[in-house]
Amino acid sequence: MEIRKFIFKRLIEILVIFFIILTVLFVLLRLSPGDPISRIVDPNMTPEDAQRLIAQLGLNQPIWVQYGYYLKNFFLGNLGISFHYGQPVTSIIWSRLFNTMILFTTAVILSALAGVYLGKIASWHKGEKTDTWLTLGALVCHTLFLPWVALILIWVFAYKIGGFPLNGMISAEIWTDPASGYWLKLLDVAHHMILPLVTLFLIHFGSYLLIMRSSMLDTLREDYILTARAKGLTEKVIRNRHAAPNAALPVITSVGLSLAFSISGGALTETVFSWPGIGRELVFAVSNNDYPLAQASFLLIAIVVLLSNLAVDVLYMYLDPRIRY
């Protein structure tokens, strides 16, 4: 199938899937117990107050009327106003999106680069000490409990040794000081990023390493590797030019999806490091029945994941001309 035709067909599929997600999301959130008012434990909130608020939020209307407004507003580009923040959800998500991306996307890229590189090395030295230690290290890191790693890193490097900030994304002391310049503020953000980045790196690089190692071992058994050796190519060239690019295909799928999901952040990492990202907001929105905020966050993730899938498929076709859908 022609690439253009394939992309067009996939875009149509994406639209259908997205519409299904749009509907399922609406239904699921409303099926969850309670409503945005039910969690306000304040004896001064009378049933009449609650009813008035429910009416103001439009939640007293029949569910299909609410669904109609939901679809209409979505297609008009209006994702609504957060029940708890009282602000348009787009502005809330937008303010958090950059923070999430700068941390999580960087972490995915760094982990993938390291994972691919080390996976390549491990497979090349299969059965040797290098392979054993790298594989063992990857397995251990992959199974570590994220908050535990985060707390240990904070305790050692931020509290005991004291080289890093305990949490947050910026130092209020630097940002409130009018004398602080642009570069100092930029460095401050970088400084705050190191510990969460190391945590995410430690947790994630192992999976890429293991995928790469396994894929590389399969590739090394291929005939064209034998041919390359017969041609008298150096081991380095065979490994880096012939085996690794072919073995990296499964990793690309994994990285593509991880990159897409990275915009949803991570509630645990963001909570431990008080990183002002989307992950915590998403958890807050769902647990507090803040429908507009939850809907908008999930829809954003859905769009990015669907488009990333498409991008990965196209990339596959580009990297391996044998692949056609």
Place this chain on the structure above:
Amino acid sequence: MLKNNIILFILLGILFLLPLSCGKQQEHPILKIGLHEEPKTLNIWLASDANSKRILSLIYQPLYLRDPETLDLIPWLAAGPAEFHPETISYTVRLRPARWSDGSEVTSKDVAFTGNLINEFKIPRHYSVWKFIKKVETPDKHTVIFYLIKPKAIFQDRILTTRIVQKKEWSQVVETAKKKKKPLRFLLNYKMDNPVGCGPFVLMEWQKGTYLHLKKNTYFFGKNKRINGRLLGPYIDDILFKNYGTSDIAVLALKKGTIDMFWWGIQPGYLKNLQQNKEIKVFFNKKSALYFMGFNVRKKPFDDVNLRRAIAFLIDKDFIISRILQGYGTRMDSIVPPVNHYWFCPDADCYGKGLNRKKRIIKAYHILRNAGYTWEVPPVDHSGQVVPGKGIRTPDGKLMGKFEILTPPADYDPLRAMSGLMIQEWLRAMGMPVFSKPMAFGALLEKVKGQHKFDAFVLGYGSLSLDPDYLRNFFYSANDKPRGWNMSGYKNKKFDQLADQSASEMNPEKRQKLIWQMQKILMADVPYIPLYDPTLIEAVRKDTFSGWVNMVDGIGNIWSFCQVKPVSKWKSENSSLKD
């Protein structure tokens, strides 16, 4: 070569960033406070979360507030006590000279505007109190007269403690809101970027998700004045609020000196660690809180007061306090917390106090047996020894069905979840087929408050008002409706009569008697079994700031923020005194 360069680059980068961790030395000391979560909004009408309310309490001020020691209402923005005129059912309040943070004068028009705004928009959580105000008159710019529809005992505690907003700031918003299809929603969603208040601090900057910066309000009416015998500042120029998602990190921040105070209750588990640090001072304060077990008295077998009383005997509150709360809590034997000295009834029925496990079971057994309950294996045998009970039957001869005690999950509140489990074990010893069931807080509230589909539950109010009007809210027959606060479905005509009387009784002594009677009825009927009132544990650094004021509900009160001084200032003042 390239690899080595990359490693060198990373190492240099880290070395370059290291000095940043030391932070910059500020020219003047900034009070740095850790919050558990970021405030959601600075719109006072929308704010329902604890942290928004905390920030706003330093900006917007009420006419009266509580004295930290006596808990009496004392004039704050008001110049003196409110004068009651029984013939017109009105109160006259005179304002002290005060200015808003923009320099304009605080007048009676602002007070009237605040009340009218609440009543006009029927602002949730405020309207239920203000709807009893017929009109607010402003004979001059420093006098306000509140006319009540009928005598209302909560007037002083609730209306006079409402935070006043500036007419100039809000009138335009109100006018625009009125033109909208959903005026209340417009008002609640109004983005308040720079709230104008008359409190000790004003908003300087809010970097969403990272910090909130308050600055000293130079127009604060209490500055250098002695109010209620306290010389007020504020003596600090700036406050920085930082967010800490977990208590673990906040405690480390406190120990490291990144923050001077953590404005959140600290779990007893951290205490030993904090107390070992010489630079940390720990405060213990009582809370006006109520944690309880409630029954659904609308359904069998919980409609039987004997069963509820027997369960009250079986619950070992002292065990809950000593083991689950690690000793940091107070046993509750009434719905009103003991710390609320004036309204707490000391001689209401008390269940199981001082009894050991065996005696509690025997007591419960006798109550149930006399009420017609039977067992396949009674929990007390012929020789009077306690044995595991089995197969309890209700007075109508039916086997008692399985029932659930709903609790919040352990990650939300481990104390309540664990209390539920312990209660389950104590009741099982009597042969009751009970299961403690932790569930998501929202789902729990929906079942208990919205649908009334439950057997029993363990819930709590972390911050009850000091006026006991909530007794009426929680147990008044008419409040037994979906979303109503009478979650148990308790109905008692005598109680309703007393509640009505107490709501309109303006004489404090007479009202106290009514409130005490209400508590006695409740403890006799036990729709709720009060369990405990946890101690509020807070920690500050003592090498940076000093002068925190203890009060019910903690040191994070307006008195503290008006009196806290940098330690250097205390030292210099003390040394000059010695000189």
